[in-house]
Amino acid sequence: MKAPAIVRALRPHQWLKNVLVVAAPLAAGSLLQSGVWLTVILTFVIFCAASSGVYLINDLLDVEADRAHPKKKYRPIAAGELSVPVALAAGIALLIAAPLVSALIVSVPLALVIALYEVLQIAYCLWFKHTEVVDLVIVSSGFLIRAIAGAVALGIPVSQWFLLVSFAGSLLMVSGKRYSEKVELEHSGLPTRKSLENYSASYLQFVWMLAAGLATISYSLWAFDLGDLATNIWPAVSIVPFSMAILRYAYNVDKGIAGAPEDIVLKDRQLLLFALLWLITFTLSVIFRAPHI
Structure with missing residues (x-):
């Protein structure tokens, strides 16, 4: 209904x-x-x-x-x-x-x-x-x-790493969405809508690749800053599923099917699995450290 x-x-x-x-x-x-x-x-x-x-x-x-x-x-x-x-x-x-x-x-x-x-x-x-x-x-x-x-x-006070990861992830979703829309419209033969006319697919690809790299590097540096490998290894471990989630999302963007980020997140089982593994490892990293971000 x-x-x-x-x-x-x-x-x-x-x-x-x-x-x-x-x-x-x-x-x-x-x-x-x-x-x-x-x-x-x-x-x-x-x-x-x-x-x-x-x-x-x-x-x-x-x-x-x-x-x-x-x-x-x-x-x-x-x-x-x-x-x-x-x-x-x-x-x-x-x-x-x-x-x-x-x-x-x-x-x-x-x-x-x-x-x-x-x-x-x-x-x-x-x-x-x-x-x-x-x-x-x-x-x-x-x-x-x-x-x-x-x-x-x-x-809650926020750190520069939190802001960097948040912004890079945001830019990845937005530029990836634009790239997917551009590719979809070009393949369908339909006219490109006005908001996409000033962008080439190659430029949008550059932006989402840059954002994906920045998100991964920023998160990795943040994770190493959060924990001491001798007492709390979980922040470092969380880098692996986080990177895999970014790579999987980038895979969807590259295929031109990330026009609706919320749909990709809900429908891609691999992405959901990587996100769940990241959530578990990150939660463990939080449990074993003093509260701060």
């Missing part, structure tokens, strides 16, 4: 990205502390509201382009299943509610982070979507801000 148009327009399948709010408390070893999960869940829900508000505004601005896209033409607004006034009202309501609820229930710093996310993403939709390089950085910042939000909500 198909979900109502307004629900599908919120893109609940993309809420998986908001799980990144768990990254900082996981890295800090704070998830087992009392009261932490409630704050993390609230932050996740608030980010779902903020991101869905952005998706609605984005789809309103891109409605004509989406109607010419082989897959996006089925989005509720582009398909005419959801009216423009209703979508606009829902989008504005969610964008206002997210930082307001953050300030009232969680903290003012989190509200500021949510507001920053919304401002950057709306600016992207209005002005920077077709500005080469800048668009990649702004979309990547959305993933990075999600990771930072989890730290801000709990008052």
